[in-house]
Amino acid sequence: MTGQATGQVEQERRRGAFSSRRVFILAAIGSAVGLGNIWRFPYVAYENGGGAFVLPYLVALLTAGIPFLLLDYAIGHRHRGSAPLSFARLRRGAEGLGWWQVGICFVIAIYYAAVIAWALRYTFFSLDEAWGADPEGFFFGEFLQAGDVRVTADVVPGVLLPLAVVWLAVLVIMALGVQKGIGATSLVFIPVLVLAFAALVVQALLLDGAAEGLDALFTPDWSALGEASVWAAAFGQIFFSLSIGFGIMITYASYVGRREDMIGSGLVVGFSNSGFELLAGIGVFAALGFMAQANGVGVGEVASDGIGLAFIAFPTIISEAPAGALIGVLFFGSLVIAGITSLVSVIEVVISAVRDKLDTGRLAATFAVGIPAALLSLVLFSTTSGIYVLDVVDHFVNQYGILVVALVSMLIVAWALRALGGLGAHLNVHGRPRVGAGWRVLVSLVAPVGLALVLFFSLRDDLDEPYEGYPGWLLLVFGWLLVVVLPLLGFLLARLPWRAGTHLDGPPPGSDPTAPLHANPATRGEGGPR
Template identity: 30%
Template sequence: MVQWVLSVFNGNNVKGAEKLKKKSSFSGQIGFVLAAAGSAVGVGNLWRFPYLVARDGGGLFLIIYLVLVLTFGFTLLTTDISIGRKTGQSAIRAYESMRPGWKKLGFLTFMVPVLIMTYYAVIGGWILKYFIVFLTGASGDAAKDSYFTSFITNTSSVWFGLIFMLVTALIVYNGVEGGIERCSKFIMPVLLIMVVCIAIFSLTLKSKGADGVVRTGLDGLKVYIIPDVSGLTVSRFLQVTLDAMSQLFFSLSVSMGIMITYGSYVKKDVDLNKSVAQIEVVDTVVAFLAGVMIIPAIYVFSGMDGMSAGPSLMFVALPKTFYAMGTAGRVIGLVFFLLAAFAALTSCISVLESITANCMEIFHTGRKKTTLVLGVIYLAATAVIALGYSLFYLEIPLPNGTTGQLLDIMDYISNSFLMPFITIFSTILVGWLVKPQWIIEEMEHPNGKFSRKQLYIVMIKFVMPVIMVILFLQSTGLLDRILSK
């Protein structure tokens, strides 16, 4: 169906599509790093990271996550970007050009953003709604316990997701340098400044609770960074590690074809060694500062009870916290949700761009017509997922022991199942079939430097295949069954 629609739009103009593809590139290293960092810095950093830290032992999660970023994250980011630039193609054809017969792995990688795109604009729409609420001075309504549930279960919530999806499609429609890079060059510096300012403000907070205890932002910082290992078991440690790895995939946009696509737009004179390090640093710093923004503030006004908010932390606990701050909190809340909207937009753009690039290669279509068709498809998908809490409500048990609605199902399949599965086979492909030197050659171009070459070889050949199999078994619930026998 999709192929027929696309062929109707441009009559299979192969030469025109190839010509357009060759013109697509980032202007240089700064443009690439900001766009890639924009993809990495998203809702995962501002929403998912803080609530996982609060749930998974504070500093314990931070330590595990940092170790994973410097090892697994570095390896996956290096691999994806190098594959993209060396092949000059998006995920499906990139894997096939590396090794004949591996197109199926490219197809699975392509399916990750396809699934994520069905719900990312929905979350972006929720953030947009809260920004409007704070902008119009109705933050008191948002602070009510039932507000978020009432909002997402109302069919009118779908319009916010549709607006977010339209903006995303418009930017991708305008291309790599004219749309994605231009947007990232504006949004990323503004986002970084806002994150730092709110984080500093959060540490200055002080409040006396109903129990008479005075709590400060610095007390909340201790809760955030000091490891909590009480009741820690092997199974619990593996689950925290899985959470951190899932967050890593989601945050760095690896094992989903996005960085392969972005890598294919990078010019040969760009230093990938330096670029990878810069993307790692920006993404990790923003994630850490997001925790500094959120955890101390919630602790000051809600105590340890606020730490158990889980996924509802951004949309339930935070509005309460901002409201409790008084006038200053309403301003901070407005700035925070603007920041979150920016972060969600840059990530949403990267997801749609990955799908667009692959479809252009598969169906030999031009960017504008491909984006128009995908825009229509994902407007429909966004509507369905948004209405999954009202008209299309259902509950399905998931292998991780939870139950989920449509959004949860898409998230589980893409993040907890497909990403670890893809990583297992991509490490086998690079580590043992095409060999690490294939990647190293691209990382050393143009200046011959790859400072973490030995670490990369050990990780891609020996460590990652084994660890990823264990984490995949954990994510599917199979590991608990094996250990219980």
């Protein structure tokens, strides 16, 4: 092995690695399966044709979701680095794309932790139905103490404590490293999540009215397939739920042994994520059917998504249903587990980038990233105005952060850098089934068109009327300005020098599909290259 290759292998050993393909797949599924699978997909499907939505959803999954997932895998696996380092090795000028993704992940982490903290608190609230007869009034009033739409420094102790607990748990996981922290957490949490949510679904199906809920979800409205907005919703759901386009899968793929089948792994992750979404749809709408029957109204009158579903509709169901406490613990416990595995993947994007850029150890990088993130999270989202700031930041970072950087990255990689041929060849070295011209067409044309369609409808809606009727100053400061600042900051960070000895000129030794592949010492003997 050459001196350059030896140095590269030593750098990879210090970065860490997943011990096996199985651990990587579970970690990737843990990232993909998050809060959005549980509280977003069922309502999106219901609002966009019910059972007929399955068709555009599958089209979006096969033509955009999985192809883009494989693109992220190829970039990270071939170039063996965090998002900024992988893009820099792809082409020096593309490094800013990686830092743009890092910025998005940092912002997501600081508010995502708050929602997990709410779910953690509600897991215990479920035991005695602490919300009483008015779940909505309890959530916004007694629990969040939300008042007028303004930014305040008034701390809510009931949010501060669980939020601190969430960050403490995440920092411990991140400090333990790629395998002992992220990998080990995924090995335990993902099976527990599946079992817990399956138990929730069974319990929901036993409720009176469950059939009406499922009928409302799955009855197809075939006329919806003629509406462009329905197809845009399908593409949007796929991109939001698969954790693609903002650095997570690039980072995770860089921790996988060089000889692993990334194509097969991508198919497993993609279909597992969609399978969980379908399971979530069944469980959620079975419960909503019960709620509708109990209140003598149609399912459409109680169906909602996001925070309204989790913290208002479900507490109402828990209060009225037999074995309500069990349903509550299973539901909110599932939210906590799904949220933690996703939050870990989001913050790892930032930690990995800092480690690669500055050559710091795992512990130092964890504290350098995690402590500021935790403090910002506590300051912004444990106050009486936290819910409003969170709602605005979440909307704009998702709609115009993740989707825009994904679209720009795809177009640059495909058309400006003409890198799809080399990346596809890398996937094909050990991957099955092979990718070819069809994959390149999907990544360079179909997926960008789908994303552009989603962005068009989102922008049209936000320009027609202010998001949720919030005041302009709130949307400007925590929405539009944030969207503009993140890419600017990303390309400024790209101007900082890399640590001495960092290989930047193309793929590191052993990554070229025509060159001999060397085993990754971090995984040798632990289920790595075979």
